[in-house]
Amino acid sequence: MTDPSNAPTTDDAPAADIILSGRGIRRAFPVGERSLEILHGVDLELGRGQRISLMGASGAGKTTLLNILGLLDRPTEGEVWLDGLSAWTLTTPERAQLRNTSIGFVFQFYHLLAELNALENALLPAMIALPHVAYRHKREEYEGKAVAMLERFGLGDRLKHRPGQLSGGEQQRVAIARALLLDPPLIIADEPTGNLDSSTGERVLELLFDEQETRNTALLLVTHDRRLAQRCERMVHMEDGLIQADSTLTIPT
Amino acid sequence: MYRWFLSLRYLRARRTNWIGAAGITVAVAALILILSIMSGFLEESRNHLRGNLGDLIIMPNQDSPLSGNNTVLPKTDEAAMMEIVRANPHVSGASLQMAWYGMLVPDSKSALLKHPVFGDLSLIHLVGIDVPDEYGASDLKANMQASDDSGTFKVTPVADLQRPFDPPPFYYSDGAPKAGIVLGAQLAAAWNLHPGDEVELFSLGVDPITRSVEDQGCNRTFVVTGTFRSGENEMDMERVYVDRRTLADMLGRTTAWSQILVKLHDYEANKVAAVASLRSSLAEGGFVHRPSGDDASDYYRTEVRTWEDLRGNLLGAIENEKSLMGIMLSLVMVVAGFTVFAILSMMVSEKRRDIGILTALGAHPSGVMSLFLMIGCWQAFLGASLGAVLGVLGALNIDAIETKLSELFGIQIFDRSIYLFDHIPSVIEVTGVAMIVLGAVTCTLVFAAVPAWRAARLNPIDALRFE
Ligand SMILES: Nc1ncnc2c1ncn2[C@@H]1O[C@H](COP(=O)(O)OP(=O)(O)OP(=O)(O)O)[C@@H](O)[C@H]1O
Ligand SMILES: [Mg+2]
Numbered sequence: 001m002t003d004p005s006n007a008p009t010t011d012d013a014p015a016a017d018i019i020l021s022g023r024g025i026r027r028a029f030p031v032g033e034r035s036l037e038i039l040h041g042v043d044l045e046l047g048r049g050q051r052i053s054l055m056g057a058s059g060a061g062k063t064t065l066l067n068i069l070g071l072l073d074r075p076t077e078g079e080v081w082l083d084g085l086s087a088w089t090l091t092t093p094e095r096a097q098l099r100n101t102s103i104g105f106v107f108q109f110y111h112l113l114a115e116l117n118a119l120e121n122a123l124l125p126a127m128i129a130l131p132h133v134a135y136r137h138k139r140e141e142y143e144g145k146a147v148a149m150l151e152r153f154g155l156g157d158r159l160k161h162r163p164g165q166l167s168g169g170e171q172q173r174v175a176i177a178r179a180l181l182l183d184p185p186l187i188i189a190d191e192p193t194g195n196l197d198s199s200t201g202e203r204v205l206e207l208l209f210d211e212q213e214t215r216n217t218a219l220l221l222v223t224h225d226r227r228l229a230q231r232c233e234r235m236v237h238m239e240d241g242l243i244q245a246d247s248t249l250t251i252p253t
Numbered sequence: 254m255y256r257w258f259l260s261l262r263y264l265r266a267r268r269t270n271w272i273g274a275a276g277i278t279v280a281v282a283a284l285i286l287i288l289s290i291m292s293g294f295l296e297e298s299r300n301h302l303r304g305n306l307g308d309l310i311i312m313p314n315q316d317s318p319l320s321g322n323n324t325v326l327p328k329t330d331e332a333a334m335m336e337i338v339r340a341n342p343h344v345s346g347a348s349l350q351m352a353w354y355g356m357l358v359p360d361s362k363s364a365l366l367k368h369p370v371f372g373d374l375s376l377i378h379l380v381g382i383d384v385p386d387e388y389g390a391s392d393l394k395a396n397m398q399a400s401d402d403s404g405t406f407k408v409t410p411v412a413d414l415q416r417p418f419d420p421p422p423f424y425y426s427d428g429a430p431k432a433g434i435v436l437g438a439q440l441a442a443a444w445n446l447h448p449g450d451e452v453e454l455f456s457l458g459v460d461p462i463t464r465s466v467e468d469q470g471c472n473r474t475f476v477v478t479g480t481f482r483s484g485e486n487e488m489d490m491e492r493v494y495v496d497r498r499t500l501a502d503m504l505g506r507t508t509a510w511s512q513i514l515v516k517l518h519d520y521e522a523n524k525v526a527a528v529a530s531l532r533s534s535l536a537e538g539g540f541v542h543r544p545s546g547d548d549a550s551d552y553y554r555t556e557v558r559t560w561e562d563l564r565g566n567l568l569g570a571i572e573n574e575k576s577l578m579g580i581m582l583s584l585v586m587v588v589a590g591f592t593v594f595a596i597l598s599m600m601v602s603e604k605r606r607d608i609g610i611l612t613a614l615g616a617h618p619s620g621v622m623s624l625f626l627m628i629g630c631w632q633a634f635l636g637a638s639l640g641a642v643l644g645v646l647g648a649l650n651i652d653a654i655e656t657k658l659s660e661l662f663g664i665q666i667f668d669r670s671i672y673l674f675d676h677i678p679s680v681i682e683v684t685g686v687a688m689i690v691l692g693a694v695t696c697t698l699v700f701a702a703v704p705a706w707r708a709a710r711l712n713p714i715d716a717l718r719f720e
Binding site (some may be wrong): 024067070073092095096097098099100101105107111112113114116119120124125127129130132134135136175178183222 | 254255258259262263266372423550565592606607610611612614615618619655713714717
């Protein structure tokens, strides 16, 4: 799928065990007449199955970086490689498809669709992935999968509830089920517990960690909670648009 | 798959969507209704005018050219002319008519006659006909047996259709036996005339010096034998049929005809050929001017004409009105389109966050665009199909609807005395309905495309930033 004119970049492709790689990422936003650079050249690599936490003061540029690594935003400079593909050499539909199958997003504000019930929200990635007829064929398979997951998350009797009828913790669990539905090799979670009280947040995160471990999915987690960050095998610290520290930990089990 | 699914969900979630669809419904229904009525007017007008006029009309050249090469006046021997006309292979029937203006006074009001002022007596159109011929050239026979569907003007058929001007069997005359007349149903109703009633007719002519219309002093008493209803208001109000020779006798004229009505076997297919062959054979017989010089064709035109030549102005006006109405009502369509535009624009800004979520989950911009286009599509589809059904139903039942509305508001919406017909005509043109529905859907989609395009261009990170 790589653009033949960029053939040399194939040589730059990261090793096969690297799921996500950002290289020399800069991002500047136009502010009035000038442009304000938020990221000043960030390099970050993420191995398959790796759980990594990203910390930093508010305004350090964590969300900006996540949007770029999640292929939602184009870096002003630098490259993003996902699953062996250089994201910005792809066409828009190809990139959308890559996002659909390879990344699961969990947001701070859950971001469920208000018009759909819990089950339908969890099924959304499959609905986006498949055209009408194909979806109809695989519908039972996906539904079984989503129902099983939601039941495991303790939402068995909440399948038909709309997001408005669910608590924050429940909504976030639906969002996690949605992120995991297509078994993506990477989960990007931006402060998933930021809007929950600490005990609920901890339970939700526990659930996410469990799933991540059993599926051997890579997880990039932004959090302000040092205790949660310490449960990740790698801790990255950001300050003013640059990575200041990158430490590998041994996880206490 | 999500586009179908979500477009239906979004459609159901917002009540404003139904307003968009309702706007399209109203526009489509109104367009279909009005255009059906206009088409109905046109067709009904054509049918009536044609039936009452015959297919072709041959008139003696009135302003005979005495200048140039044409110094010889054409002959007007009607028997020979009729022979030529009947010999034409396209002709199925021909009828001599003599037309004159006059006034009608019921016998009981004959006192009015003595008065020099005619008062409120209205002008009538006296038409002298030869009976079996006229039946073959116009719709008179059917009109004299017209069964009334509205009940407003009842037709009283003559006792014997073959001899319509014979007095009714129960009629008893104290003086000399009177000749019969057949009246328009509305005229009979206006004077409360029934078969057996005597009326006095007198002719009017134009004074050659003062140019004023006045009594020519020819009058005669007739007996009403029956009525007819043509559906053409003017005819039913003003026309009186008399035997042609009786009329000529009353007027004391030797020339006893003013036009020949011709019916063709197949008018639409042969009108051009029939007119041309009649012109040339009549010219050969010396009944119309031979073409001479460059402008010769003008003389032809005045002598053998189709009914469309005579009523072309009226038909053209209705046709014009129809296209004008179509254009005006298309503006309603544009307004409906704007409503859809506004509703979808609102929805796009309301659903910014959803658009961001869908993008993050792997929807691409064209998918987002088609999602919103589809919502517009649903509105267009629902609105247009409902509008088509309502419009067609309305056009089919327009008379009943008009009666109900008139009763409800206590005013007469369709004033039957103004129009040619005593019911509201409507003709549903399938292609017209299809065009309107197609136009409505296209128009809506064009308007929906703008907000859908904006939705596709939304930057997902802006859309996702805030709760
Ligand atoms: N679209 C934009 N235009 C202009 N400035 C922006 C834009 N997006 C982000 N910024 C700026 O970039 C900086 C970093 O923002 P970012 O959201 O990445 O911080 P963060 O580390 O995620 O903070 P927090 O912990 O509060 O979420 C902020 O100063 C913000 O104002
Ligand atoms: Mg942030």
